[in-house]
Structures are given as structure tokens and as C-alpha cells.
Amino acid sequence: MIFACDLDQTLIYSRNSMGLIDADELVPVETYKGDYLSFMTRTAYHKLQRISKQVHFVPTTTRIYEQFERVFGLREGIESRYAIVSNGGRVLVNGQSDLSWENQVKRITLKECAPAVEIKELFDRMVSGDGLIMxxxxxDELFYSIIINRELLPQGMMTEFEVLLQGFGWNSSLQGRKIYLVPKTLSKGLAVQYVKELSNEGCVFAAGDSLLDESMLVIAEEAVAPKHGELYRKYGTHDHIRFTERSGIRACDEILDVLMNRMEVRNAQ
Structure with a gap:
């Protein structure tokens, strides 16, 4: 089995996104410039350690490699042969880039999607002069990550921009203070399928909170999304994606419980 899991606001949480929780329940998992940035609950961390010894745990993130490397907690007692970064643009095998996959992604993106500079110009025209972009x-010469002043984001702008993108081969996603502009060929789902073939595994359990995670959730045999995420806000209910009862950092515990129950059922068969 493959456990393909998004990182931010699915598996790991910043202080701003975790919700109310006692500090002694937390385990730091990411550091940057001497500060701890992201955390898991102690119980979730121990669960993930056990899970990673029984299935292929595949961290699957929109973070670029350098940002992914800051998450030191995923290297301490947690096994992970494969990882997916840059929203599916790069697949890592034992920490090394799979160049065949990277070249394939870039070739298809050039063929099927509008040039990145054209998409950025569309976005800039929409937000021109309002001080939104920080x-x-x-x-990775693949997609845009834009930090914004969320208070200045016009209501309905993201929906309007998504309509504008139709026909250009690009998607957009709003996650906290970040807007991502991503080619449709840059897909976590396609990357997970590729890892599935590499690992010769037949089943995928996937978890993620945002629209950028949807492609891997829909191809998984079982999929879970946190109640606080972009996917829940869009759908509320879904025929294939199960939403957690809990929000914030405790949603991670619930996701791992669902996975462990699934593993017990499979082992009993």
C-alpha cells in the first residue's frame, strides 16, 4: 500500500493553522532560521512512525525540494523511500531526483499549457494597483507561489480568475496567505501513479486538504481530507473523499486512525 499524504495543513501544522492545543502535546517537525515552524501531535507522530514501517509513506507536497528538506521530522524514525515535491513536478527516490520523470513533466507542460509568463500577466492585470501581492x-521554473495580504483579497476574485484560466491549461489554488498558479500537467495524481508503478504497489490511500491535492485523492482507493481545508469548503460532501470530523492539527490524528483501521482490515483478509 502507498500512503500519499500532503504536508501543510494535512500532516503538519504551523502555529497559526493548528487550532487550540496544549504545547506539551506537540512535536516540532520543521525548523527555519533557528525557529520551529511546523508541528504534529505527539500521538500522530508515533502513529506515522509505525505506519511508515508497514506501507510506502510518500510525502506529497507543493513545496519545492529546499522547503521540503526543512521538515526534519520526516527523517527521524520515519521511513520514506519516495517523495513528491513541486506539486508533482519532481519525484524523489531515496532523496535523489528521478530525472526521467522531471523531463517528461516539463516536455508535456511546454506542449499542453500556456507559457508561465502569460499566466502571470493575466494575474497581475487582475490585481494591479491594489497592494495584494507581498x-x-x-x-523550479514550473509554477508560481504568491504570498498575499489576505485582508485585501477581493471576494470572489479566485473564482473569477479560475474562470479566466479556462483554456490556458492552468489551475489556481488559495491556501492561507498563498495563491498558487500551477499548470494542469503538474499533478500530484500523476506523480502518485508514477510512484505506484515504481513501487509495484496496488493500492493508494491519500490525504490532502486543497484543490491541488484533488487529483491524487480521486485516483486513490481511499481518500481523506481535513474538514478545515479548501476541498471541504468547495464540496462539503463528496462521493469518494471522506472528510474528517475534526479540524486543525487533530484532523491529522483522525486521518492516521482511518489509515490504520484500513491497514488492519487488509492484514486480516
Whole structure:
């Protein structure tokens, strides 16, 4: 079995996203410039350690490699041969990039999607002069990550922009203070399918909170999404995706409980 799991606001949580919880229940898992940025609950961390010894745990994130490497907690007592970064643009095998996959993604993106600069110009025209953008990055020459002043985000703008993107081969996603502009060929689902073939596994359990996670959730045999996420806000209920009862950092515990129950059923068969 493969456990393909998004990181931010699915598996790991910042202080702003975790909700109310006692500090002594937390385990730091990410550091940056000497500060702890992300956490898991102690119980979830121990569960993940056990899970990773029985299935292929595949961290699957929109973070670029350098940001992924900051999550030191996923290397301490947790086994993970495969990882997916840059929203599916890069597959890591034992920490090394699979160049065949990267070249394939870039080739298909150039063929099927509008140039990145054209999409960025569309976005800039929509937000011109309103002070919305605080910082922006063109990540791995694949997609845009834009930090915004959330208070200045016009109501309905993301829906309007998603309509504008139709026909260009790109998607957009709002996650907290970040807006992602991503080619449709950059897909967590396609990357998970590729890892499934590499690992010769037949079953995928997937978890993720955002629209950028949807592609891997719909191809999984079983899928769970946190109640606080972008997917829940869009759907509320879903025929294939199960939403947690809990929100914030405790949603992670619930996701891992669902997975462990599934593993017990499979082992009993």
C-alpha cells in the first residue's frame, strides 16, 4: 500500500493553522532560521512512525525540494523511500531526483499549457494597483507561489480568475496567505501513479486538504481530507473523499486512525 499524504495543513501544522492545543502535546517537525515552524501531535507522530514501517509513506507536497528538506521530522524514525515535491513536478527516490520523470513533466507542460509568463500577466492585470501581492516566486521554473495580504483579497476574485484560466491549461489554488498558479500537467495524481508503478504497489490511500491535492485523492482507493481545508469548503460532501470530523492539527490524528483501521482490515483478509 502507498500512503500519499500532503504536508501543510494535512500532516503538519504551523502555529497559526493548528487550532487550540496544549504545547506539551506537540512535536516540532520543521525548523527555519533557528525557529520551529511546523508541528504534529505527539500521538500522530508515533502513529506515522509505525505506519511508515508497514506501507510506502510518500510525502506529497507543493513545496519545492529546499522547503521540503526543512521538515526534519520526516527523517527521524520515519521511513520514506519516495517523495513528491513541486506539486508533482519532481519525484524523489531515496532523496535523489528521478530525472526521467522531471523531463517528461516539463516536455508535456511546454506542449499542453500556456507559457508561465502569460499566466502571470493575466494575474497581475487582475490585481494591479491594489497592494495584494507581498512576495512572489517562480518555483523550479514550473509554477508560481504568491504570498498575499489576505485582508485585501477581493471576494470572489479566485473564482473569477479560475474562470479566466479556462483554456490556458492552468489551475489556481488559495491556501492561507498563498495563491498558487500551477499548470494542469503538474499533478500530484500523476506523480502518485508514477510512484505506484515504481513501487509495484496496488493500492493508494491519500490525504490532502486543497484543490491541488484533488487529483491524487480521486485516483486513490481511499481518500481523506481535513474538514478545515479548501476541498471541504468547495464540496462539503463528496462521493469518494471522506472528510474528517475534526479540524486543525487533530484532523491529522483522525486521518492516521482511518489509515490504520484500513491497514488492519487488509492484514486480516
Amino acid at each position: 512576495k512572489e516566486s517562480y518555483c
